[in-house]
Amino acid sequence: MSDFISIEAIAKRYPTRGGGTTTIFENLWLSMGRGEFGCIIGHSGCGKTTILNVLAGLDRPDDGTVIVDGEAIDGTSLDRAVIFQSHALFPWRTVLGNVAFAVSSKWPKWNAAKVKAHARGFIDLVGLSGAEAKHPSELSGGMKQRVGIARALSISPKILLMDEPFSALDALTRGTLQDEVRRICLETGQTTFMITHDVDEAIYLADRIFLMTNGPGAVLAEVVENPLPKDRVRTDLHRHPLYYATRNHILDFLVTRSKTFTAAANGHDPRNVPVVRPGIGEPTLVALAPAITDDIARPAGITGRHS
């Protein structure tokens, strides 16, 4: 897969009170292909939001560079839309006004009718038709997040960046919005980078899951290729024969390897991070699942290198 997003040797450091320096991460490499959905997982403080902010152009790395679609990132751009956990809507604007504002910022030459028609299309896409005239104060948390998604997608961003977008929502709304986002991303081929702490959310949404070790000095230790089929359904995830293998692999990382991983001991090459595809390793499970093909029944193993 060609590198649509290429994070190259980035580092982030902060001065400490004692006059020293804390290195959040350094020499971090990560790449994604066009149309790919990537999730990054790691414990609090490892630098996930920092990486997302660097991708958004909201923060600058101390070293390294980030290339998106062949161009180095230099500040924010309407090519990159961000959805935060908090909705960040303009409270004085209606639903239509919030989305239309983004549309007219991206295409300032469009007349009002064209802007509104375009904005309405995305309000419809996220299931908010009929709520165009409401203000954010009249909306539920889930509806506000839908407006945020409509606003982000309405400007046809090259990449969609999401920082725990569903974590403040109740389970039912979270599930519905995960379904919506997955449907839209599959339909539109939207390249998406998302931070989550929810392993199931990552397995449902992501094509690949980036595993970060604990900070400071965090490293991208491994890239997990999602072995579940593209047409997976959220409510049936747990029935898929590879679901638990994938879930356990990621949880094992979070519970132990994220803390014990040392780059030197693991021969870690930040430019060539292992890409792992979980499979069914327990012979008894294979025996109980005769319909599993050789292809998906192979044990967990390294399938390639990530650079």
Ligand SMILES: Nc1ncnc2c1ncn2[C@@H]1O[C@H](COP(=O)(O)OP(=O)(O)OP(=O)(O)O)[C@@H](O)[C@H]1O
């Ligand atoms: N302005 C700052 N000055 C000093 N340290 C900072 C600053 N901003 C972030 N940090 C530190 O950088 C580290 C990475 O922060 P970041 O928000 O990227 O982590 P995260 O993995 O997204 O965490 P969480 O999951 O809790 O959101 C943290 O230890 C944080 O304290």
